[in-house]
Amino acid sequence: MEGEEIFTSYTSALLPTFLRRDNLSYSKYFDCDCARCSDPTELGTHLSSLKCTKCDNGIIISSDPLDAEAIWKCTHCEFTLRADALRRIYTVVQVEINRLNAIDSKDLVIQAAEKLLKQYKSVLHPNNAFNTTVRHTLIQLYGRAEGYTYEDLPDILLERKIELCKQLLKVTDVLKPGKNRFRGMILYELHVPIMIFARNKYQYGEIDIQTLKKEFEEVASILSEAVDALILEDPESVDGNIGQIAAGSLQELRDSLKDMK
Numbered sequence: 001m002e003g004e005e006i007f008t009s010y011t012s013a014l015l016p017t018f019l020r021r022d023n024l025s026y027s028k029y030f031d032c033d034c035a036r037c038s039d040p041t042e043l044g045t046h047l048s049s050l051k052c053t054k055c056d057n058g059i060i061i062s063s064d065p066l067d068a069e070a071i072w073k074c075t076h077c078e079f080t081l082r083a084d085a086l087r088r089i090y091t092v093v094q095v096e097i098n099r100l101n102a103i104d105s106k107d108l109v110i111q112a113a114e115k116l117l118k119q120y121k122s123v124l125h126p127n128n129a130f131n132t133t134v135r136h137t138l139i140q141l142y143g144r145a146e147g148y149t150y151e152d153l154p155d156i157l158l159e160r161k162i163e164l165c166k167q168l169l170k171v172t173d174v175l176k177p178g179k180n181r182f183r184g185m186i187l188y189e190l191h192v193p194i195m196i197f198a199r200n201k202y203q204y205g206e207i208d209i210q211t212l213k214k215e216f217e218e219v220a221s222i223l224s225e226a227v228d229a230l231i232l233e234d235p236e237s238v239d240g241n242i243g244q245i246a247a248g249s250l251q252e253l254r255d256s257l258k259d260m261k
Contacts, residue, residue, distance in 0.1 A: 013175045016048035016090070016129045017065050018083075033066055036175075040065050045171050047132065049125035050089070054079040059125060060086075093120060093130045100137070106145035113138050127171050135164045139189045150192065155200055158193040165190035181239045184229025188246055191223045195253075213260045216253065223250045 011023045017037050024032050036043050040061040048065075050072070052058030058076035062083075072081040096116055103109045113134050124131055142161040143150045153161075165186055172183045198215035201207045207215075227250055230243025 014047070014129055014132055014171075017042060017062070018048065018068060018087075019090075019129075021066075021068070031066070037065055043174050045174050046125040046127045047129045047171065047175070049128060050081075050086070051122060051125055052077060052079055053122065089123070090130075093124070097130060097133060100134070106141050107147045110138060110141050110145055110148055113141075126167070132168065132171055135168050136186075139164050139168065139186065143189075143192060150196060153193075153196075155197060158197040158200075161193045162190065162197065165193075179229040179232060181230060181233055184226045184233075184243070185239060187222050187226035188230065188242060191219045191226065194222070195219045209260060213257060216257055216260070220250060220253050220257065223253065 010028050011020045015023070021032055021037060024030060040048075040063070042048055046059065046061075048062065050060040052060050052074040055074065055077040058074035058079065060072050060074050060079070060081055062070050063073050064070035069083050072083065072086050074080070096119075100109060100112050100116060103112060117131060117134055120130070139161060142148055142157060142164075143153065148157070168186050169183070169190070172186060176182050195216065198207070198212055198219070202209070202212040223246055227243060227246045230239055230246060233240035233243055235241065235244060
């Protein structure tokens, strides 16, 4: 809006604090102390946080995010973790993600990614940056990979993609809000499984036409947000082209809604 302060980021918003600050220090020669970098919870997203393995509900966060060597502490018990130990954990997880990225077969990537999320479920906070990265990989493959196209996906995997997209949006709405291609693409990925799942429920007789219309209206709202973001991209780019496709799909959906009684 006119008169508002303009913000920008010199590094990936989806990296945990200590990696963002490392990148900025190395490439931009300054130590960031913004509100997010100063907050152990990263504005409530917990992108850096771990789960405590010593108690049931504890979350391990930095005692001082602006100090790279600060102790990490559990929020519920006395457990602590040295910064170098935390970095070793992150290094191990990064190696796993690198292996994931090296897999050629997309269907095998899906299987390996889901396995990775389960493997570190008791270690990483649900919103941890590495979980967020893996989820982003999965939403791009569900619906496209061989054996996982939308024609192949059972309802349980449609629901899985919906869940993954919503988890990503929960983080993105805090760290990358507004009209940007990253958020726009997540919204675009979200609208399809919701629409197919709603149609399936209607065909099974689980919902009536009015409920179907209501769910399609939700899809139209999601798709409209996606279009608003992606239409700003270069029309010759991949994201811009998807924005054009999304705009056409939105118009078709709105026309269909007019015919639904």
